[in-house]
Amino acid sequence: xxxxxxxxxxxxxxxxxxxxxxxxxxxxxxxxxxxxxxxxxxxxxxxxxxxxxxxxxxxxxxxxxxxxxxxxxxxxxxxxxxxxxxxxxxxxxxxxxxxxxxxxxxxxxxxxxxxxxxxxxxxxxxxxxxxxxxxxxxxxxxxxxxxxxxxxxxxxxxxxxxxxxxxxxxxxxxxxxxxxxxxxxxxxxxxxxxxxxxxxxxxxxxxxxxxxxxxxxxxxxxxxxxxxxxxxxxxxxxxxxxxxxxxxxxxxxxxxxxxxxxxxxxxxxxxxxxxxxxxxxxxxxxxxxxxxxxxxxxxxxxxxxxxxxxxxxxxxxxxxxxxxxxxxxxxxxxxxxxxxxxxxxxxxxxxxxxxxxxxxxxxxxxxxxx
Amino acid sequence: xxxxxxxxxxxxxxxxxxxxxxxxxxxxxxxxxxxxxxxxxxxxxxxxxxxxxxxxxxxxxxxxxxxxxxxxxxxxxxxxxxxxxxxxxxxxxxxxxxxxxxxxxxxxxxxxxxxxxxxxxxxxxxxxxxxxxxxxxxxxxxxxxxxxxxxxxxxxxxxxxxxxxxxxxxxxxxxxxxxxxxxxxxxxxxxxxxxxxxxxxxxxxxxxxxxxxxxxxxxxxxxxxxxxxxxxxxxxxxxxxxxxxxxxxxxxxxxxxxxxxxxxxxxxxxxxxxxxxxxxxxxxxxxxxxxxxxxxxxxxxxxxxxxxxxxxxxxxxxxxxxxxxxxxxxxxxxxxxxxxxxxxxxxxxxxxxxxxxxxxxxxxxxxxx
Numbered sequence: 001x002x003x004x005x006x007x008x009x010x011x012x013x014x015x016x017x018x019x020x021x022x023x024x025x026x027x028x029x030x031x032x033x034x035x036x037x038x039x040x041x042x043x044x045x046x047x048x049x050x051x052x053x054x055x056x057x058x059x060x061x062x063x064x065x066x067x068x069x070x071x072x073x074x075x076x077x078x079x080x081x082x083x084x085x086x087x088x089x090x091x092x093x094x095x096x097x098x099x100x101x102x103x104x105x106x107x108x109x110x111x112x113x114x115x116x117x118x119x120x121x122x123x124x125x126x127x128x129x130x131x132x133x134x135x136x137x138x139x140x141x142x143x144x145x146x147x148x149x150x151x152x153x154x155x156x157x158x159x160x161x162x163x164x165x166x167x168x169x170x171x172x173x174x175x176x177x178x179x180x181x182x183x184x185x186x187x188x189x190x191x192x193x194x195x196x197x198x199x200x201x202x203x204x205x206x207x208x209x210x211x212x213x214x215x216x217x218x219x220x221x222x223x224x225x226x227x228x229x230x231x232x233x234x235x236x237x238x239x240x241x242x243x244x245x246x247x248x249x250x251x252x253x254x255x256x257x258x259x260x261x262x263x264x265x266x267x268x269x270x271x272x273x274x275x276x277x278x279x280x281x282x283x284x285x286x287x288x289x290x291x292x293x294x295x296x297x298x299x300x301x302x303x304x305x306x307x308x309x310x311x312x313x314x315x316x317x318x319x320x321x322x323x324x325x326x327x328x329x330x331x332x333x334x335x336x337x338x339x340x341x342x343x344x345x346x347x348x349x350x351x352x353x354x355x356x357x358x359x360x361x362x363x364x365x366x367x368x369x370x
Numbered sequence: 371x372x373x374x375x376x377x378x379x380x381x382x383x384x385x386x387x388x389x390x391x392x393x394x395x396x397x398x399x400x401x402x403x404x405x406x407x408x409x410x411x412x413x414x415x416x417x418x419x420x421x422x423x424x425x426x427x428x429x430x431x432x433x434x435x436x437x438x439x440x441x442x443x444x445x446x447x448x449x450x451x452x453x454x455x456x457x458x459x460x461x462x463x464x465x466x467x468x469x470x471x472x473x474x475x476x477x478x479x480x481x482x483x484x485x486x487x488x489x490x491x492x493x494x495x496x497x498x499x500x501x502x503x504x505x506x507x508x509x510x511x512x513x514x515x516x517x518x519x520x521x522x523x524x525x526x527x528x529x530x531x532x533x534x535x536x537x538x539x540x541x542x543x544x545x546x547x548x549x550x551x552x553x554x555x556x557x558x559x560x561x562x563x564x565x566x567x568x569x570x571x572x573x574x575x576x577x578x579x580x581x582x583x584x585x586x587x588x589x590x591x592x593x594x595x596x597x598x599x600x601x602x603x604x605x606x607x608x609x610x611x612x613x614x615x616x617x618x619x620x621x622x623x624x625x626x627x628x629x630x631x632x633x634x635x636x637x638x639x640x641x642x643x644x645x646x647x648x649x650x651x652x653x654x655x656x657x658x659x660x661x662x663x664x665x666x667x668x669x670x671x672x673x674x675x676x677x678x679x680x681x682x683x684x685x686x687x688x689x690x691x692x693x694x695x696x697x698x699x700x701x702x703x704x705x706x707x708x709x710x711x712x713x714x715x716x717x718x719x720x721x722x723x724x725x726x727x728x729x730x731x732x733x734x735x736x737x738x739x
Contacts, residue, residue, distance in 0.1 A: 025654065027651075027653075027654035031660075035657075042668035076505075077498075097677055118527055122530065124532070127677075128544035140513035143529070156485060157481065158489070159489050159505075161505070162490060169496060284657070285656070285660070289660075
């Protein structure tokens with residue numbers, strides 16, 4: 001009983017000490033808390049803006065077929081349309097304000113009515129293949145859907161879409177959840193990594209290790225301290241996802257336990273990195289700089305199985321992937337792999353346990369070496 | 371006089387470079403994630419715009435065969451032929467494919483009779499990104515099907531494409547340059563900031579102050595060290611991109627490319643020194659530097675095409691010097707163009723000078739304190 005009480009006292013003392021230490025570096029603390037929110041807002045902002053290609057349409061013909069074609073383009077899930085005269089449109093594309101200029105010729109209606117060939121001019125600002133290929137595909141889509149509606153007897157082959165889900169989740173609600181995981185990762189690595197590395201850098205680890213306290217209780221205390229501080233950032237990010245981006249979770253309980261489990265994993269990983277690297281500067285640089293590649297590799301944009309095989313293999317090495325799968329299920333009830341919630345959670349738990357063991361081993365090994 | 375100045379600058383630069391080189395973990399932490407990001411972008415680009423799809427052909431007729439061939443050749447999907455509907459359903463359920471395209475049993479017959487012949491497209495529409503790709507790609511294939519009929523095609527509306535630029539740039543290539551600029555910004559801010567803050571944290575600032583050299587000399591030496599580190603990293607990434615065939619400026623555009631790297635490195639290094647001298651502590655300098663580099667990366671169009679963003683975002687970007695760095699590098703490397711190069715150089719030069727001025731002011735004020 002006395003041993004348990006003693007360990008609890010050590011845990012409490014280490015936790016309190018780390019929280020107080022964090023409070024002494026206020027600028028760092030504030031930057032660390034707001035960094036995940038910054039990541040969330042910045043990524044969301046640019047994904048939101050980049051989903052539709054700004055396109056100018058020059059309507060040399062305003063007849064019913066030309067109007068119908070314009071409507072077909074509007075429904076192509078690709079364009080942010082505006083009409084302009086030829087001169088303005090040319091200026092817009094030259095200045096890089098629009099991706100494409102679509103010109104509907106003056107004899108469009110007459111030629112369509114007479115079933116004669118007619119060419120729609122498409123000038124593309126082919127800056128990169130992402131936008132360019134979207135345009136190259138969206139114009140044929142508009143042509144086919146225009147014919148499908150205007151001449152259902154002539155163009156008989158049409159796609160018939162059957163959706164799995166009652167509604168398609170937009171870019172921001174989907175990505176916001178993935179970014180939440182990355183934000184938790186950055187905040188946790190930052191907090192636990194610096195707290196751990198600074199013990200080595202300032203030499204205070206010797207005092208901790210020479211004390212009669214058990215290694216594991218020191219470790220648990222330090223990790224709990226980091227969790228308590230990181231929790232502020234996590235709450236802030238979840239609040240932004242729910243209240244600012246308007247993504248209401250379908251399983252609140254799952255959001256909470258997945259977030260806490262992710263937090264535990266990344267805190268353990270941060271503590272391990274701090275213990276191994278023993279210098280806070282590279283730990284901080286790694287925590288921030290890893291966020292972008294992790295975001296792209298871990299299936300933030302959709303199921304990882306839709307990516308090329310090499311990407312799938314790499315993604316599955318990191319816990320971020322499983323955390324994203326679980327959070328997408330918690331928020332949207334999506335199943336992004338075939339493992340199910342239980343197995344994904346079990347994998348995350350194995351990561352957590354593995355990292356805890358590795359961190360303990362690293363601490364013990366370092367003790368022997370120093 | 372000049373000899374003494376250069377000797378002192380050289381000594382300070384050498385000292386800062388040696389300190390930096392003694393921290394291989396810092397170097398690795400700066401370079402490894404950037405290399406990882408480049409690798410990830412290259413891998414990710416292989417899947418962009420080509421979603422995995424299962425094709426089920428339930429009709430053996432000539433039109434169905436032709437349609438299937440066109441879907442195969444369309445280069446808009448990563449196609450897997452399914453022998454049966456149940457196999458395709460299993461692939462969709464296992465998330466091996468985004469969608470199932472089914473050519474129905476009476477497809478050829480219905481076309482021959484002029485009756486509607488729908489191609490079923492069952493989509494896992496969990497997000498708009500993949501779903502819209504499919505929504506664009508299937509009609510693309512249908513259009514190609516009709517085009518293959520030549521003069522007999524009922525679709526008489528065609529598309530006449532003209533491109534503004536001579537070559538298409540792959541998406542991942544396009545994102546390399548902002549990544550490189552972010553590396554320059556991050557490296558300059560962190561290395562410059564830490565080198566300045568360290569002088570206060572280790573109290574060596576006093577020794578510098580008491581040394582018989584002008585304060586301008588100290589600042590020049592420190593900015594130069596940070597600049598050399600930063601420019602070296604930028605050059606490393608550029609040459610790596612060149613070897614891999616991703617970023618290959620041609621002829622005279624090598625000069626403009628290197629000049630832009632120099633200006634961005636100088637701007638970020640000087641800003642780092644100013645920040646370090648102002649905050650005088652390494653930890654907050656690092657946190658603010660990384661946050662600042664992150665913000666500037668996004669606001670300068672790091673993951674998007676800035677010109678296609680809303681006007682208010684473009685207005686903000688106009689005040690971010692990195693916007694001009696990104697633009698000049700894109701023009702020089704991808705399009706062999708010097709479009710608005712004068713403006714880009716002017717903005718970056720003025721920004722670098724202002725940053726050096728801020729560094730001088732900050733250093734002088736805090737040395738005095």
